[in-house]
Amino acid sequence: MAVRRFIASGFMGIACQMAGFMALPAHAADKAFGEYLAGECVTCHLPSGRQVGGIPAIAGMPEISFMALMESYARRERDNQVMQAVAGKFNSDELAALAAYFASLKPE
């Protein structure tokens, strides 16, 4: 009986830890993934995502606007060959991660 209770409480402990782990970093993980994917944006857009020359600022852009812009490039509704090619490479999870990352950056 004592052994059983020990096993049961140990299992509950692990289950709780897993639930906590899964509840917390979902958004943080997205952002980290977005930062990783952003490696190919920063050659044109600054690492800070701020405006430079003909490259518009994307730092601090609300996620919903960011997604809408990227999707309209991917669907070729917005005309810019470079961004059409860039946006077309990502699936919606990747775009969401990029959106979360750039939205988290401070605009000027």
Ligand code: HEC
């Ligand atoms: C080769 C250069 C280049 C690369 C690489 C690039 N961009 Fe761009 N991006 C541009 C240019 C130029 C524009 C302006 C296009 C236009 O006039 O529509 C732009 C526009 C945008 C816009 C629209 C901004 C606005 O307010 O209109 C978003 C969002 C964006 N880029 C996100 C990204 C992301 C995310 C990446 C990386 C995955 C990326 N870009 C990679 C050059 C680049």
